Amino acid sequence: MNLSVIWYLREFLSFEWVHKFLFVKTAPLTTPPYFRDYPLLTGKECTHCLACMMICPVPGGIEVLMTREDACHLPVTQSRPPGSDTWNPVIYPGHCIRCGLCVEVCPEGVLMSGRVIEFQFIDNTAFTSTFQLEVDHTLCMRCGNCSIACPVNKEVDPALGGGAPPSSMESVMLVTGGELKILNEDKCTGCKTCETACPNMAIRVVRQVEGIHQEDEEE
Amino acid sequence: MSLLQQIKNKVRSKSIHVTFVDVGSCNGCDIEVLACLAPRYDIEQYGIYVHNNPREADILLVMGVMTPQWEDKLRILWNKIPDPKVAIAVGNCPISGCVFNRRESYVDPPVSKHIPIAAEVPGCPPRPTEILNAILSLAPVVFRDYEEKMK
Numbered sequence: 001m002n003l004s005v006i007w008y009l010r011e012f013l014s015f016e017w018v019h020k021f022l023f024v025k026t027a028p029l030t031t032p033p034y035f036r037d038y039p040l041l042t043g044k045e046c047t048h049c050l051a052c053m054m055i056c057p058v059p060g061g062i063e064v065l066m067t068r069e070d071a072c073h074l075p076v077t078q079s080r081p082p083g084s085d086t087w088n089p090v091i092y093p094g095h096c097i098r099c100g101l102c103v104e105v106c107p108e109g110v111l112m113s114g115r116v117i118e119f120q121f122i123d124n125t126a127f128t129s130t131f132q133l134e135v136d137h138t139l140c141m142r143c144g145n146c147s148i149a150c151p152v153n154k155e156v157d158p159a160l161g162g163g164a165p166p167s168s169m170e171s172v173m174l175v176t177g178g179e180l181k182i183l184n185e186d187k188c189t190g191c192k193t194c195e196t197a198c199p200n201m202a203i204r205v206v207r208q209v210e211g212i213h214q215e216d217e218e219e
Numbered sequence: 220m221s222l223l224q225q226i227k228n229k230v231r232s233k234s235i236h237v238t239f240v241d242v243g244s245c246n247g248c249d250i251e252v253l254a255c256l257a258p259r260y261d262i263e264q265y266g267i268y269v270h271n272n273p274r275e276a277d278i279l280l281v282m283g284v285m286t287p288q289w290e291d292k293l294r295i296l297w298n299k300i301p302d303p304k305v306a307i308a309v310g311n312c313p314i315s316g317c318v319f320n321r322r323e324s325y326v327d328p329p330v331s332k333h334i335p336i337a338a339e340v341p342g343c344p345p346r347p348t349e350i351l352n353a354i355l356s357l358a359p360v361v362f363r364d365y366e367e368k369m370k
């Protein structure tokens with residue numbers, strides 16, 4: 001009993017302990033290098049495929065813009081002359097949730113963030129996406145805005161935008177027979193142009209993204 | 220600078236009282252604020268104390284997207300905080316509405332429409348260090364020589 005009191009006094013009245021008790025701080029906190037922070041540019045060339053924009057789960061998180069590299073707060077790299085206008089993904093903090101999906105989905109490896117690419121390589125994973133078009137026929141007024149705006153339709157049937165009657169059944173959707181018909185859902189690239197163009201919020205694009213594990217090639 | 224002001228500066232630099240309000244977040248940012256209290260980040264070693272009482276607070280951390288129920292109440296709460304005071308938006312929600320800001324949702328971001336916001340900490344959720352840094356870098360700007368500046 002006596003011994004333990006002395007032990008306690010010795011321990012806790014020492015200058016060192018009192019000093020620590022009053023003045024100790026935790027080590028300065030730094031962000032570890034593997035933290036999945038806002039994506040950065042790697043310097044590889046962006047092909048403007050927009051896959052990153054389509055997978056981004058938040059509104060307004062990422063945009064692919066024709067910018068100077070030094071204009072988008074990301075580091076200027078050697079591979080391109082600094083200050084030239086190129087396509088660049090621009091990430092908006094305040095919208096971006098740092099999920100890293102854009103990094104993972106980019107086929108060109110334009111973006112990097114933490115260890116996302118490293119792990120994607122180790123695990124051999126990828127994304128597949130399919131798109132489903134849903135039309136609320138009670139809201140749709142068959143104006144055809146969506147089928148004219150759709151960039152896929154523009155390729156398939158360029159005359160459609162000029163008011164010509166539809167000449168091909170290869171379009172994604174068409175107004176035929178008094179109804180908007182979805183003809184080739186699988187051709188949809190998920191750009192949501194139709195959603196934006198619809199004056200009545202009648203068409204919705206549902207994106208179904210699936211993470212897949214690719215089999216190792218040698219097996 | 221008067222002696223009184225110097226004493227006030229000294230005291231205020233070591234005693235920043237923070238209150239936090241969740242105006243409709245998913246609770247992620249709230250948990251990050253709580254993580255600041257835990258020994259790993261230990262917010263109190265910097266002289267920052269967390270309360271749930273706005274009348275004791277100097278700094279208000281706002282989290283969440285601003286749901287309709289908060290439209291009038293956030294302003295009331297803000298008015299209860301005595302001067303000098305400052306509000307920090309924590310997380311993406313009070314800045315942009317984040318994933319909730321979609322067509323046909325009832326949320327009304329940004330929070331700066333409703334009360335003055337002095338700093339924003341983006342992230343979904345932000346790291347506790349980012350929240351800490353925001354408080355620590357904002358506090359001296361606002362609280363040092365407050366009375367002198369108000370003259």
Ligand code: SF4
Pocket residue numbers: 039052055056057058061062091092095096097098099100101102103
């Ligand atoms: S990290 Fe996620 S949220 Fe941020 S821009 Fe990329 S996909 Fe969008």
Ligand code: SF4
Pocket residue numbers: 045046047048049050051052053064089105106107108109110111
């Ligand atoms: S950053 Fe990648 S995914 Fe995005 S548009 Fe460029 S190449 Fe496509």
Ligand code: SF4
Pocket residue numbers: 131133146149150151152153172187188189190191192193194195205
């Ligand atoms: S999402 Fe784009 S590609 Fe798909 S149907 Fe709509 S406009 Fe066409």
Ligand code: SF4
Pocket residue numbers: 135139140141142143144145146147175180197198199200201202203
């Ligand atoms: S734009 Fe909207 S209202 Fe017009 S045809 Fe397409 S879905 Fe219907």
